[in-house]
Amino acid sequence: MILVVGNTKGGVGKTTLAVNLAIARALDGRDVLLVDGDEQATAIGFTELRTEQLGRPGYTAVSLHGAAIRTQTRQLAPKYADVVIDVGGRDTGSLRAALTVADTVLIPVQPRSFDLWAIDNIAALVREAREINDRLRAVVVLNAADAQGADNDAAAEALGEADGLEYLPTPIGRRKAFPNAAAGGRSVLELTPRDPKAAQELAAMVKAVFV
Template sequence: MSIVAVLNTKGGVGKTTTALNLAVGRALQGRNVLAVDADRQGSLLAALSNRGEREPCIAVAQYVEGQALRQQVLRAAALYDDIVIDAGGRDNTALRAALLLADKVIIPFLPRSFDIWSLDDMSALLVEARAIKHVDAYALLTMSDARGTDNEAAGQAVPDDMQLLPTTVGRRKAFADAGGAGLSVLELPAHRDSKAMAETQALLAAIFN
């Protein structure tokens, strides 16, 4: 059983898209998955609600206060193979609770200065969390550029207390198109965007293998 939290104190970095593709991707692999939306905006809850009766079925719940998040996730842990938590956009009780609940923390960030700076905020929160328990933290470069040196420069700026994942996620329309319907890009027809599908498979392998 694993609990993966997708976190960042900065919004707009692809947290919900990442969480959705991880949750659905694991369900497609035959795992019993609970997706937890810990953001008041409720984007993950809304997206997965749009799946309707589509298989695989993804259980989803929303807890935006840290105490409720912690209590409910701990209760659910025995019922699911994997729990994926989407939290953040700001430093709040839900983000801090998710940080302590997770076996692995995924921190999406863009190859832009403001986003790279936000990793320092997460680094400070990791220091506090690690005073309580061991936390594995991984930085994930999202909406990466197809060319140029920004991706490499961003990767070099990742703080030493988190690992840079070996795979990146590009800025691809397929992610937005799929996410709006509560789908992973893995559920789209293969001709839609094979690169997006390959990136998602690589991300699943990097995190869960």
């Protein structure tokens, strides 16, 4: 399966989800390719840290940009069970190329007004991509959701009405476990002591995305 984690809005936690999803699949015994399509190269930097800390990342990581994401992902995908592509938070050639080869795009959105207002932009890109890639599944999920309050419910209702997007009822809370794990080159599934809520939320998302 080829999964893109992307949004035209920056700062929504795309790379954090991408590396955690890649590791989760690798821990399940899958051969995973992580493609860093962001010019900031955060996923590659994380992988280098993970290799320093653990000796090996457990997955393969490459950096690709622009049209190379489309051409080289097509060539590499048959060698792997899963491909996870992390792209930057803008309308870029890398994001557009990734959408043309993906089976699914996961769109993380924080329950904040600016994030919700930007959802129409990525929805428009999904519609354009489907003219080339009619199998593209587009799912949107709340990331860094509030522990309590009405904002999550209001955001979920708004996202459920987004044209052409499927809302996943598997929110990821705003939990320190994610940055704490990343600082050590790890997923929340590998954190000691484990944060059970973070691990459960990630596991639920993996199950919902990789169907």
